[in-house]
Amino acid sequence: MGFAFLLPWLVAACGWMACRWSPVAWLSPVAGEGQHAQGTAAQLARLVFLTSLLGGLLVLLLWLLLEPPVIAQRSTQALLASEAQSASSRQERVALDLLRTKAQNLAAGDRPTESLKVEALKDESDSVASVARAALVLRQATEREAWLLPVLVVLGGLLGLLAGSQAPRRGLHPRKLAERIIAVLLLLSAATALAVTVGILLSLIFESWRFFRLVPLSEFLFGLRWEPQIALRADQVAGLGAFGAVPVLLGTAVISLVALLVAAPLGILSAVWLVEYASPRTRSICKPVLEILAGIPTVVYGFFAVVALAPAFREGGAWLGFTLAPNSALVAGFVMGVMILPFISSLTDDALYAVPQSLREGAFALGATSFEVASRVVLPTAAPGIVSAFLLAISRALGETMIVLMAAGLLAKMTINPLDSVTTVTVQIVTLLTGDTEFDNPKTLSAFALGLLLLVITLFLNWLALRVSRRWHKEWSA
Amino acid sequence: MSGLLDLVKPRRSLSRRKRADRLFAACGAGAVFLVVLWIGFLFASLLVRALPAMTAYEIALTVQLEPEQIPPDNPRRGNWRGVLAQAVADLLNAEAQTLDAELIPSERVAAKLLLSKGAAAELRSLVIKNPSWLGKTGTESARTVFLPVSDSLDQYAKGLLVPSTQDGALVSPKTAELFDQLRQAGVVQRKFAWRFFVRADSRFPALAGIAGAVKGSLLAIMVCLFLSFPVGVAAAVWFEDFAPEGRRTDLFRINVYNLAAVPSIIFGLLGLAVFLNFFSMPRGAPLVGGMVLALMTLPTVIVVSASALRAVPSNLREAALALGASRQEAILHHVLPYALPGILTGTIIGLARAFGETAPLLLIGMTAFLTSVPEGISSPATALPAQIFLWADQPERGFAARASAAIVALLIVLTLVNLAAILLREKMEKGRSR
Structure with missing residues (x-):
């Protein structure tokens, strides 16, 4: 498989060399007829490189997109054929998934193909033979891929090579054609980003729409109970009020608020100190240290919260007379605050830097101390920038997953007590979607509804942040 | 600005104002100090927790690989537990003089008490790798191997577990004493935990390693790089140099920032x-993980590349155009190479972030329990951060140390990558200023 990714480049390089080293063979037919669409050998070589590379990569892409569904379908057929049944009910589908995993493990294992064949031919109606058959399908697919894919890729590359080399004969200038192709590629690349957005929106909206057919939108937005597991286990029809997102949102808000209460004072104080007080030397040391925090993966924070902070907080709480629930919002929020701290401090830093120096100098000239300059001139001026930093930091905290997944709870509660255990939108998304991924029940579909909600809130906060800071920029650049 | 007027009227005495100033400066410095302290605490605590995973206590056992126990033609079906029980019993007999007689457990439980639960599988894979050991009889079939001691004894030896006589205690004082005497006899030794670096996951902490996760991560990052770098740079070139001015282009641009x-x-x-449900791509494969990470990194690459392209002096472009280059030649041959250091630095930083990302990988199933190193980009795999998450969830104590050690490994990789990005930028910029 890895080799197949190199092949298009090899073919393209061969095409390039062929044009470079024997240009006469390629160009002469046109040269004799005295046409203009000629170009130099180098330009033709470049065009041929491009077209053959594209041919090979296109074949590869199509294979990657089209092969897995075909194989999956055939192995499923192999699994179903012996059982002579269709996976219609839920239990059967779960069983089928189990068998499929077994077949995959069998195919990936080191059993020789021959022994698999023997087992597959045993005409038992039980699942062992059908698993062996499915494994055989998978094994054969892997074996076929080993030779078929390279051959197809080389063929695609050669086709592209041929097409490219024919360009001068068709009266197309090699350089102009190559440039046109490149322009299209650039446009396609830029469109990819748009396609990702469309993909996100479409998949979220489509699955959420399926969810909202099972659970009314008003239930989801205003319901006060979130118990997705119960709805599934008792095989109830959804819509009994178990899918109210309010407690989940409340939990998210509590944790984000704790995070903000930790990060905001520390972030602003450190930014003001670094900009207004610290010497350039101290600043050049402290800033990168702060940025280290931004580079730490969030799973590290989550682990740290669980193994080091949670016990410490529990003991500290007991000493002060509080009882902290396990997985309390306080611990998760505290660590989340540390995570968004570099974010707040660096954005505040930017906002403080953008305050015109003349304002500071004016205040100093009036005899103000550094504190008075900072608190009465610089901070009020930079306030919109700082507010927008907060908004961005909150939106970051809302979407953060690993810290809360490890340090916060799973049960949604209607509480604003930070000592209690709460859950968040992201935790719910992950727990709803790990394990069972059949998209046929409100449990899994509700994850997409939560995702849509999260996306809408995040984008709204970002839009708000942009508006606030843009207004401010207008004010001060005028 | 009304606050400024207050300054003119000296309502407060100068000393009080100065005291407030000093207090504020102290608070600011305190905040920065607190953050630095926190970072130090974080790293120190992780390092301390990771250290136990770097060594492992192993027991030197002489195993008899007799053909009636281990059939040479099918060693998988061998009686590995029996071989181990015999070996432990032999060992205790041989060391009988140095050990207190009352400490020696019955033959039936001795192997279970001392050895890791994964020892049998470990011995099996070791023998399968060395087939020449098999098919011999008598003293020729004996081999001395080092096998990990049980998880709780390992924890005890590292001082992380206190023996107790209570029911359900992991280590009894008797076993602990026996273990100490075996250590003094030189049968049990502390060794470097090489398995941690070359193995994939395992149910037994002593045998679990990060190699599988590291390879999964590297494969996913490779896919991510090959997708997000060319597409991102090409998109940035289009935005900066080929996009027609107008509402549609603005829409494209806003879209990237929102993404x-x-x-x-x-x-x-x-x-x-x-990818998984619509295109039925393999679940948990680094290919899918890399694609998801690529989509996530794409906006970063585009934004960074666009700003690097914008920073290229316009005279470069104009000179190329004046010499008769086409617009594309001017940009692709001159402007782009000039902007490359900035683009590369941004891409590396984006990739570093993708390397530490876990959440999307959880959803596409890169958290499977896999005991072998993934073969390629389409076989199921797990990633290093996902492995940390999995280990952090395990109840066995040995896994917490493994998770810490994996975190240290992750942080070292990220530091090196970021350092590489900084060095690359400085080197390229120095080369340019000459």
């Missing part, structure tokens, strides 16, 4: 709904 703000878990949802 950069989308939470990473949403990309996981996208991968699950589109």
